[in-house]
Amino acid sequence: MFVYEAAKTVIAPVTRGLWPLRVEGAQHVPARGPVILAANHLSNIDPLFIAVALPRPVIFIAKQELFAEGNLAQRAFTRALRLIGQMSVDRRPGQSSQEAMEHSLSVLKDGSVFGIFPEGTRSPDGRLYRGQTGLAWLALTAEVPVVPVALAGTDRILPRGRRVPAFRRIGVRFGPPVDLSPWAGEAAKARSRRSATDTIMAAIQRLSGQEQVPRFAASVKAELQQNR
Numbered sequence: 001m002f003v004y005e006a007a008k009t010v011i012a013p014v015t016r017g018l019w020p021l022r023v024e025g026a027q028h029v030p031a032r033g034p035v036i037l038a039a040n041h042l043s044n045i046d047p048l049f050i051a052v053a054l055p056r057p058v059i060f061i062a063k064q065e066l067f068a069e070g071n072l073a074q075r076a077f078t079r080a081l082r083l084i085g086q087m088s089v090d091r092r093p094g095q096s097s098q099e100a101m102e103h104s105l106s107v108l109k110d111g112s113v114f115g116i117f118p119e120g121t122r123s124p125d126g127r128l129y130r131g132q133t134g135l136a137w138l139a140l141t142a143e144v145p146v147v148p149v150a151l152a153g154t155d156r157i158l159p160r161g162r163r164v165p166a167f168r169r170i171g172v173r174f175g176p177p178v179d180l181s182p183w184a185g186e187a188a189k190a191r192s193r194r195s196a197t198d199t200i201m202a203a204i205q206r207l208s209g210q211e212q213v214p215r216f217a218a219s220v221k222a223e224l225q226q227n228r
Contacts, residue, residue: 004057012052018167019157023053025174028147031056034108036139037174038200039149040128040208041117041217046154050115053172059107060115061100101134108142115149118197118204119217124224126155128201128210129217136180136196140187145177146200150207173207 015021029035037058039050047060107114116138118131139146152171178200186192205212213220 008051008057011048015048015052019049020169021049021053022169022171023174024172025176026054028174028176029054029056029113030145032111034111034142034144035113035177036108036135036142036144036146037113037115037149038118038131038135038146038178038204039115040151040204040210041119041122042126042151042155043122043157045157046117046151047115049151049154049170049172050149053174054113056113058113058115061104101138104138105142108138108144114138118201121217121221123155123210123217124221126210128205128208128212129220130213130215131197131201132216133190133193133197135200136183136193137187139180139200140183140185140193140196143184146180147177148175148200148203148207149173150175150204150209152208175203175207178203 029037037050039046047058050060051058104114104116116135118135119129120132123129135146150171150173152173153168154170156166156168157170158165180196180199183189183192183196201212
């Protein structure tokens, strides 16, 4: 993690200077040992603020599209993601989500902090959407704590149609670990995974105050795209 720490010594002060960061509840994240951070997802830049908010390195699996090599800004962002140890996953139909989960397990087995956005994609309208059950499978299989995280304000940094980022205060709130003991040892049961995931999403909602939607964000995005 030397490269991560070296990159963070540069990135963190710059980030905090541009976007004043209000962090609450960081004490809920264990100082050592494996843990999952489950967060709401408002912007592509969300992983940056979670990483800056904590002293421990945080590893995310980012969608492959973020690792673009197009213009200069895209290449710079890709280099930054690589420097802080982020992994890419191919989310196209037919690609293996199980492979992504196995990568995630390896991170946790190393005793690291793993960040995940259970909605699977950014919220299309700022509301909190249904969580994907891969989160519960991962937590119950690895037998590690899940700390809920709520981000606020990241969706206003670079909204659709804006070319220059806005510089405003960002909030990151961490809650106490979610009690998943009712589903211990039941990672293979679909109903248990669903119930555990819903419990985690409810904890995120209590932190964020977002309106909760009983649908998957990806489905809503697909409908919006068709209607354009």
